[in-house]
Amino acid sequence: MKKITVLFGNYGSGKTELSLNFALALAEKSRSVALVDLDIVNPYFRSSEHAEMLEGRGIRVIAPVFANTAVDVPSLPPDVYAAFGYEYAVFDCGGDPVGAAALGGLKQRFDAMRDDVEALFVVNTRRPFQDSVENLEESLRRIEGRARLNADGLALNTNLGPESTGDELAEGYELAQELAVRTGGPLRCVSGTSEARAAFEARCPGCAAERIELRIYTRPDWLA
Template identity: 30%
Template sequence: MYIRNYTSKDIYIADLDVVNPYFRSREHSSYLEEKNIKVIGSYLPQSGADIPAVSAEVYSIFERKEIIGIIDMGGNSAGSLSFASFRNNVDIDETDVFFVFNANRKENSTFELALGHLIDIEAVLGLKVTGIINNTHLMNDTSLDDIEKGEIIAYNLSKEKNIPIKYTCVDRKFYQNNSKILTKYDLFVIDYDIKNKI
């Protein structure tokens, strides 16, 4: 939705995430398409069906230079496996790969674990991460300490891999209650819409 505010181009979202149970863009396809954002998902029409098969329409993201394409590959290397068949179609010069992490998830709970996670994803994708996004939260139980924990890990990842930090994300409700929050990196206020709590 953020990108839609800044462009009139067609936007395609390819939902290749067959692992993450918390958020699936294909389950919000009706709402997104009302905003002229096309969602490409699995072959099956059932929104909750998780199978490692996605529509051939995904190729259009790489073939049509006049559109903006976004690919959701899930939050770990297993979720990135579904991207393998499209790897050779990627124009590296026109592609950003963002490592969006939540330091309250086990696989990202320390710098060492998050670094290993990032490296695993790069290896599976055959692409280098170009930006880091701190999305550390505990839903309604998020604290300022959670945000700071994520920023410390983001800083160390950035330093180790020489990758820029793009944003620190916070929920809109959290921001309304902590409007004077100071973050080390650009603040990105979002509306969490997640299937289940962590």
């Protein structure tokens, strides 16, 4: 995994759960990990129970509060820039205009170290308006434009939350492949619970993308 991992996607894509798992996995091999929450619409890391859990694992949680989220490009507080001083940093960026624009405020930093940055668009084809390759590409291009950062690849995370049967991940694979062809960004990883991954392996044994087993840390009725 590169020094900087950026995960962005629409509301309900599961990017926050994926960010959480990425950071925890990194913390197992490094004592220098930061997790930056730029998800303005769904400010998950304002929940103290999870921040305490992360910090207990040695992860620095940076959850900036923006003074005025109505502005086109919100100013970033200094603690966000502190993330670049860690060995690894994971950025959880929402698909909302303010969150994506906040990420865009880091363009110069990302450009200066582009080889050490990997930006992934999280795909959940079971969310509203994400059930076609055209809609997925429109969402991706919109977020890229606001964030001023192009996706290096895709992270497939199709699920229905607590109602998932495991088949959803395999069903989303075809659309993710189509999106990869259209955008030129390869499918980097497939993430899901152990049950979802088992169903995926049975139906899509030829997939070459990295497999990531998710542990669910959020309450059952929550969608990132």
